[in-house]
Amino acid sequence: MVFLFYNKTLETGYKTSTTNALRREGYIILDHISNGSYGEVRHSKYITENSEQDLVVKIIDTHQTSKDYVTKFLPRELDILRKINHPYIIYTHSILQRKAVLFIFMAYAGKGELLQYVIKEGPLKENRARVWFRQLVLALQYLHTMDIVHRDIKCENILITNNFTMKLADFGFSRFVNRSKRLNCNTYCCSIAYAPPEVLNTRPYDGKASDIWSLGVVLYVMINKKMPFNDSNVKLMYKQQVKREWHYRSSVEQMISQEAKTCVYNMLQPEAKKRWTTDKILNSEWIKMNPKLITMNENETLALVEAMKINQTKHNQHLKKIDSNNTGTQQLLNKRPPKFESHTQSMLSVDVNELNSENKLSKVHSIRRSARVLNANKLLVDSDNSSKDIL
Structure with a gap:
C-alpha cells in the first residue's frame, strides 16, 4: 500500500x-x-x-x-x-x-462539533441530550476531581465521534486550581457567550463553578437551539444573567420536561455559591429519567478512581x-492508544439505526472557520419569529 x-x-x-x-x-x-x-x-x-x-x-x-x-x-x-x-x-x-x-x-x-450538529439537526430530543450531556458532566467531574478547570467549555469545543460519543476538547485555557481557595481564578478567559456573570464582572472567581455555568449554556443550546443570552452587548447580557431573563422558544418549550428545565435553571444560577456541582447534576431527576444512566459503567468508574489517586503535590510541576x-x-x-472504549449506544434510548443514518455529518467538522462563526451567530436570536430561518 x-x-x-x-x-x-x-x-x-x-x-x-x-x-x-x-x-x-x-x-x-x-x-x-x-x-x-x-x-x-x-x-x-x-x-x-x-x-x-x-x-x-x-x-x-x-x-x-x-x-x-x-x-x-x-x-x-x-x-x-x-x-x-x-x-x-x-x-x-x-x-x-x-x-x-x-x-x-x-x-x-468523525462527526464534528456539537454546534454544527445542533444547527444542522435542530434541538436534540431529550433521550439523546440526556445521554450526551451526562457524558460531558462525567468528563467535567473527572477534571474537577483532579482540581483541573477547563475555562473554555462551549459547543465548538465538544466533538462527536463516529459512534456518537461526546468528547470534551481544547484545553488551551485549562489549569490546576487550589481546592482550598474558592476564588481560585482571575484570568477572564472563555467565550463571552458562555461566560458566567462573575467573569463578565471581572471579579476573581471559582473556576469550577464557572465551568458549570458554561456547561449549562451548552445544555440550553442542545435542547433549545438558541443561545440564552445575546453577547453583542456585554452590559445588557450581564443584567439578563443576574435577573434570569432568558426563555425557551415557544416551538420547543412544551416539549422540554420540567426536570430538564430545573437542571438548566440550577446551572445558570447567577450566584456561584448556589450553582449546582457535577455531583448534583449527575444525581438530578432529569438524569435519573433513564435508569441506565444512574450507575457508572466500568470505564467511567475506573477513570474517576484514577483521578482520585492523582498525587496533589505534582500539580504545580509544569513545563x-x-x-x-x-x-x-x-x-x-509518547504515543499512546485510547485507554477507554465507549458503550454509548447500549445506553441510548433511541433507535441505533437512526444514529447510523446520519453519516452525512461525517465531514461537518471540515467547514471553514468563517462559516462556523457565521453559523454560531445564527443561534443568537431573541425571538421565535427571528429564529424560524434556522428551524
Missing part, C-alpha cells in the same frame, strides 16, 4: 525538513481544518507497518504567538494533556516539538519553558 504525503510547505510555511522529520516518526500532515487563536488544526494520519490511524494535529508556532501564551497557558495545557485520560475527553495521541513548532496529535472525531532552540524532534508525550 502506498501512502501519499500531503506537503503544502509554501502555504503553511513549514520547512520540508520538518515535514520529513514527522514522516519518519510515522505522521502524515493532511488537509487544513481550521485556524485557532494560537495555531492551526489539520487532519493527519499516524502510520505503522500494520495500521493507519486517523488523527488531527494542532500546530503551534511559538514564535508566532504571544509571550504570555508561550510562558503561561501553553505549559499548563501540555502538562494537563499529559495527565488526563477519560472516555469522554478527546485523547491526546502524542506531542512532538520541532524547533519552535509544537505538534499536538489528537483523536479524530517551565518551551525550548525553541533544539534542532531535533522531541517527544513531549
Whole structure:
C-alpha cells in the first residue's frame, strides 16, 4: 500500500525538513481544518507497518504567538494533556516539538462539533441530550476531581465521534486550581457567550463553578437551539444573567420536561455559591429519567478512581519553558492508544439505526472557520419569529 504525503510547505510555511522529520516518526500532515487563536488544526494520519490511524494535529508556532501564551497557558495545557485520560475527553495521541513548532496529535472525531450538529439537526430530543450531556458532566467531574478547570467549555469545543460519543476538547485555557481557595481564578478567559456573570464582572472567581455555568449554556443550546443570552452587548447580557431573563422558544418549550428545565435553571444560577456541582447534576431527576444512566459503567468508574489517586503535590510541576532552540524532534508525550472504549449506544434510548443514518455529518467538522462563526451567530436570536430561518 502506498501512502501519499500531503506537503503544502509554501502555504503553511513549514520547512520540508520538518515535514520529513514527522514522516519518519510515522505522521502524515493532511488537509487544513481550521485556524485557532494560537495555531492551526489539520487532519493527519499516524502510520505503522500494520495500521493507519486517523488523527488531527494542532500546530503551534511559538514564535508566532504571544509571550504570555508561550510562558503561561501553553505549559499548563501540555502538562494537563499529559495527565488526563477519560472516555469522554478527546485523547491526546502524542506531542512532538520541532524547533519552535509544537505538534499536538489528537483523536479524530468523525462527526464534528456539537454546534454544527445542533444547527444542522435542530434541538436534540431529550433521550439523546440526556445521554450526551451526562457524558460531558462525567468528563467535567473527572477534571474537577483532579482540581483541573477547563475555562473554555462551549459547543465548538465538544466533538462527536463516529459512534456518537461526546468528547470534551481544547484545553488551551485549562489549569490546576487550589481546592482550598474558592476564588481560585482571575484570568477572564472563555467565550463571552458562555461566560458566567462573575467573569463578565471581572471579579476573581471559582473556576469550577464557572465551568458549570458554561456547561449549562451548552445544555440550553442542545435542547433549545438558541443561545440564552445575546453577547453583542456585554452590559445588557450581564443584567439578563443576574435577573434570569432568558426563555425557551415557544416551538420547543412544551416539549422540554420540567426536570430538564430545573437542571438548566440550577446551572445558570447567577450566584456561584448556589450553582449546582457535577455531583448534583449527575444525581438530578432529569438524569435519573433513564435508569441506565444512574450507575457508572466500568470505564467511567475506573477513570474517576484514577483521578482520585492523582498525587496533589505534582500539580504545580509544569513545563517551565518551551525550548525553541533544539534542532531535533522531541517527544513531549509518547504515543499512546485510547485507554477507554465507549458503550454509548447500549445506553441510548433511541433507535441505533437512526444514529447510523446520519453519516452525512461525517465531514461537518471540515467547514471553514468563517462559516462556523457565521453559523454560531445564527443561534443568537431573541425571538421565535427571528429564529424560524434556522428551524
